[in-house]
Amino acid sequence: xxxxxxxxxxxxxxxxxxxxxxxxxxxxxxxxxxxxxxxxxxxxxxxxxxxxxxxxxxxxxxxxxxxxxxxxxxxxxxxxxxxxxxxxxxxxxxxxxxxxx
Numbered sequence: 001x002x003x004x005x006x007x008x009x010x011x012x013x014x015x016x017x018x019x020x021x022x023x024x025x026x027x028x029x030x031x032x033x034x035x036x037x038x039x040x041x042x043x044x045x046x047x048x049x050x051x052x053x054x055x056x057x058x059x060x061x062x063x064x065x066x067x068x069x070x071x072x073x074x075x076x077x078x079x080x081x082x083x084x085x086x087x088x089x090x091x092x093x094x095x096x097x098x099x100x101x
Contacts, residue, residue: 002077005084007093008038008069015070018091022074026083032075038068069094 009015015035022028072093076084081098088096 002075003081003098004073004075005081005088006071006073006095006097007088007091008071008095009091009093010069011092012070014092015072018072018088018093021087021091022076022084026080026087028074028076028080028084034071034073036071038071 007018009018019030019033019035022033023030072088074084085096085098
């Protein structure tokens with residue numbers, strides 16, 4: 001029976017890595033994974049990282065920077081649940097549900 005895992009990420013990079021691990025390492029169909037801003041505003045996370053770091057260092061605040069966390073949701077079958085949860089944890093997910101720590 002499919003279950004939905006939800007995790008929250010402070011950086012866009014961590015969210016992207018979680019998606020990559022689920023799809024490439026775990027073989028999950030990309031159509032079963034969603035990544036989105038936590039709120040209504042566009043966001044690249046709560047912590048400046050990656051390409052946004054250079055802009056922030058220069059004093060620029062690109063649209064979307066630090067307006068909220070990134071949410072990743074994945075629908076997984078029971079036999080993949082533990083591996084998928086590990087992928088989320090390895091990529092620094094917080095507020096993870098279902099949480100089988």
